[in-house]
Amino acid sequence: MKKFFMLIAMLIFCGMQASAGDIYVSADRGNDAADGSSNAPLLTISRALKQAREWRRLKSPEADGGIRIILDGGTYRHSAPIFVRPEDSGTVQSPTVICGANGGAKPVISGGMEVTGWKRGCDDSRLPAHVRNKVWVAEAPLLGNRIVETRQMYVDGVKARRASQFSDGVMERMKDFNAEDETITIPTPKFDLKSAKQLEMVVHQRWAIAILRVKSMTDDGNGNTVVRFHDPESRLEFAHPWPQPVIGGERGNSSFFLVNALELLDEPGEWYQDYPSGRIYYYPEDGKDMNTSHVVVPVTETILAVEGTRERTVGNIRFENVAFEHASWLRPSYEGHVTLQGGFRLIDAYKLAVPGLPEKAELENQAWIARPEAAVTVRHAHDIEFKGCTFRHIAATGLDYVTAVSNSEVSRCTFEDIGGTALQMGTFPDGGFETHVPYIPAVKQDICSDIMVKDNVIRDATNEDWGCVGIGAGYVRDVTIEGNEVSHVNYSGICVGWGWTALESGMRNNRIIGNHVHHFARQLYDAGGIYTLSNQPGSVIIGNRIDNLADAPYATNNRAFYIYFDEATDGFTVENNRCPNAEFGYNRPGPSLVVRNNGPQVKTDTGN
Template structure:
């Protein structure tokens, strides 16, 4: 669905795209896989435990070629791309050689694997994970030399932050391997056999493949609302819709090396002599790309999403990119999202070094006066562990209130970008009365609420943050926080936030920050009022609205 300026409404007659009474319309980017049959072949590489257990279906042809995909859903539940290990007992790097662009791991970590094929390494790095396509595996006794494809190999080995850790406080960086038939060894796992154009799946108990609804994603973006500074799309409202099943293939084609919050590196390196005009000690230079979203908006104002669901997304779910103002996202559910639940505002353009302050001459470019209210965000960033529930970049006068964020691998709510104390476009943002819990499930250097850069007049108040995760492989088990003002944060008031202990961090901050009355002493009334307001608490009990059994797709 593509909306242009001519689709705009007016303040008295907005354009409404909403569910009919008693209906649950789904805009789906997926296709149903049918024709499942028991795999009777003695498939080379398939583990003995999987022989006779696996089912197979032919991959549909799209545009004259076999459909490629990185996700698979069975009866509305994401299947696991075959991997090892199957739990959190992740192996660790032995060595990481920047000059030779190679890693060494133990032979036990690869099991019976001897050919790289389509294999990928998902590498844990402090506050991010990388997807690195394996080029070669060379077994030498008890160790294995691993090299990676370009372009990610160059970027991975040259960029300074975040980097793999060798022999750190909690050992070396952890990883898992995925996307090889040799790794398909338990129910719920699947593998794409590109040579045969088939997908293999080992059903979970209770799943009947002859009647299962199996969906593979096809479309990257379901809805694009695109205006300009002078011709915006205005007064468009979406109500009661479900957006589901999107794809993202860049990691399969170019790898994925994020800097932070899922923003992936296009290039990055250390300066031989640290220091830039904006930051005297800076050695880190980086240029980033922005991951796509299932629903994207730019050049809009007075748009609204109300009581919508964003489910089964392969990257971000909802993205207000640039030149947006006076928009609202209210009472929506974001669940089973591979990347950020909500992205909002600029995160540096591709041609701009990412530590430079953003302060456009035309202030209409700035995402301003936005409202995110009473939304439920859960099980977001379940593939890209460095993503967050709500990721706001360079935003102004934006309100994030009464949302609940849970079951995320990294930070709950992140506001700001640029790592700079220099004045920029950000100011007067409000993060209030949100409930963040069960965060940091996989990464540390983390907080329930996290900020970057100068943003005077910004307030973080009356939030509730608790239930930190404790993954065994995090680089520094003590380096986690409930509230965290990171590099350049300035002009921010942090007050009356409830959390179980006074565990906070102010790192390389600028001037003007105020901390007052945060911790377990905060009034119980504030604690209990955080999160979804009563009129929206039904979101917690609401059953996921499953896409139609026919796998209806958005028409193109």
């Protein structure tokens, strides 16, 4: 009898472990014609989502207690986004969970393709002579019938550097910035670049960078070269007043470097893709045989899109123990990249001859912006969770809660090697909405709210667009950012707020608590370990630890702070934050900003 009851218990236990709502997927042994059981897994995530969708549509019993899409370890390559739609929604009692298998390697959802067929040596006369027998060459992969173009390449899990004028992290001071002629004058480069048709200039300008496609270079014979640029970025760069390069700053002129020419491929670890052939050149370190290396280029900018509408939202979807890798960012190759702040590119901007808007009498410029691309996007959704996930080798934004997202959570995730902002959320009014006008949505639910960002690790973000941030929140309310570690970013660490306005706009009750921000402002200033904008009643900044403010080598001023209350910050209580000093930055804060008991004497326990 005892054995009988043990057998019954084991059967019950096994039934609990292998729920009828489980769908198995394997990149190695799957088949989309299979039934999705553990012994006959599906091949693709999209097919698994479709099966789960059908269970819900038909009200099958498999959906009663929730549906789990269980991914074997391996790489799931996608050349187009995976879409999660309103029809995929779960319920509180029956969520949909996309997760890695227990005890296995973390599955990777990748937007990349491998580069193979490398050959050593190249006699192209554009290459510096001393590297021609060290450079390896491969044809770019084809996607459909098109050659893959890329601005990013990863060799054995490490991001390679595009061929550059200087060593990594090195820039040079410009000689002049002429807005009327739309030219920048620089010291004449030592490289002969007259045949470099894809050359770009990266410009350091206060709290942002610009990426400008070079149109022409004219040597004046006196050690100087005058550079002109293509439109639309030339018009934007020289018309917009904030931020522009500085000539004669406190710490010198603004800086630049040239990038993306075969002539500049002269150091190990650099690479270049030729246009229009697509051919890829790489100078490996330590004489590496490239045919033994794993080389990946990203082919899609968005890997996963959770897409609801205002009328029909997506809800109760959870991602656990999944990695998202290899998302692209190509737009600067087509139209340059001139930003206002935080990686938000300008689509138009100029200085007002007569200052003033009804909402802001002293405003002296106009700007219209567009949102950066992102590897994972969420729109019009609720209860969307990412737990224990990894975001790695992403060229622009990692994860973006774009608009009308509520009651959601990002916890215990790791973000590393992110080109732009690691985690972004909320409205940054774009398109036809002038960015200085306070955003008050016609539909109240359009503002992102009740989002928990907790216990995540963010490191080496902003490595493609230095002006992005670790965690960025625009117009949001009731958002909690707690217990995160944010480090090794080129601008600010945690940023909350937008609009540069003292007016009420719906931002309120935001909580920045117990985070550790360190090694920030490594390249750009006008920064803060924690940075705020505008009026946010009922908000707090409490118990954070902020240290290792970097000495950005090419900053033109010394405006970097452990906490920076930028224009019209108001409504915050700021206390018990530990940092080497409490000399914070203030830019016209409001009367309800309360700052007390901060500095080196404060003891905090952030768990990091």
